Amino acid sequence: MKAGAPSMRISGGSALVLAGHGSLFSPESALPIYQHAASLRNTGMFAAVYECFWKEEPSYRNVLYEVEEERVYLVPDFLSHGYFTREILPREFGLTGPVTRRNSSEIRYCEPPGRHPRMAEAIMAQAEKALAQTDCRDVALLLVGHGTDRNENSAETAWEQAERIRRSGRFAECGVAFLEQEPSVLGWRDLVGPRDLVVVPFFLSEGKHSYTDIPRRMGLACHPRDPGFRNPQTMEGGRRVYYAGTAGMAPTLDQVILAQVEAFDEAHPLV
Template sequence: MFASRVFIVPLFISEGYFTEEVVPRELGLRARDQTSFARVQKRGSQTLYYCGPVGTHESMTNVLLARARDIVQKHPPARPVETNQTALFIAGHGTGDNENSRTAIERQVELIRAKNLYAEVHAVFLEEEPRIGDCYRLARAKNIVMVPFFISDGLHSREDIPVMLGEPEETVQSRLKSGQAAWRNPTEKQDKRVWYTAAIGSEPHIADVILERVHEALRAGEVKKC
């Protein structure tokens, strides 16, 4: 027995080529020559709802803040550190092929800055300026929390970023091979104390974001019926 309603939620950070072209095309929701497609489509007795990606949802701000807060609480320094004494960095991939990759991260930086929780909030990137390693130059605060805005803990978040933050590559590889985290929290580098979190995609609150996308798509579909 098939469900009468099917919701497809792209587990991507930003809107772009894959979420707007590749995935819909592979699902049969759009043809190659189409410039747009219907987000709600009937297929026999089923209704398919194509949702927005999780990374652009407004509640991702809370996911990022939870990840940043939890890493310091899990690895507290000898003296308590307040967020207003800390620079928060959101690390993204960045690519000249898709400007939306950068836009999604910069939007989160703006939203978090507006909350006045951290002394500073910056965006840094793997493949665009400013680079992840520039965090030491950009941060005025002594303390840095770096949150990778990636869906999964893969090559970039587990290996590349720790090296960009200054850990020797052989140290990173040795730790990973022995089942340890590549970065030890907190680590002192260039007169800064740095906490580095896991990718936001493994944050438990992501499940709530997925459900929010489903509810949004359902509401939008109901409105179109009216």
């Protein structure tokens, strides 16, 4: 187990099901779910760890044929609540509430990792990795999420995590911007002070949003997939901009998932 791992006691014989989105077009979409599952298998804390996806195989419905354990922790491997965690997953898994009992088995429906307080640590770890030796106390962190006018949860989670980062005092400041809602990432210069900046995409996986959409809208000359990309990029007035990996690709995200399982057991003690 990694240092700083939650000191949890999961009763023997439990399964963990990680439900991701996946994609028919982008292989990177499912990658963090596979990585989280592999890492959590290695902890030996669960009798079995299963991945399942909305767009890839196995589907949410079919994975239950594979699960043989009576107690199942179902973790939506998403950064925030939204349509999938509130409607699709409960419907596809036949959930009746936080704990769904069916014959002798039960499904314990946990919160997405992106909502856990430890997610702030994962975001800061991604930022610090991009900064390398640079002192982060002199740098502003900009968390850039997708956002949508149709669902407030996505933005709310980013704001919550930004507040935790501010309270940590590890960065000079922390701002929030979005691709599809206000405050738009187009106006990033107005969202943080005129100092060096590290950008952390608040997405689970890498993909078009993190590689292209955010850098383009920020006016960065070099995008993460460009051959010559390296941190930092110098912009007007000598301001340096560091571009980090997505929050969901943080190496400690498996520990955040475990922390959500632990939080679930605290809120809904095992009978």
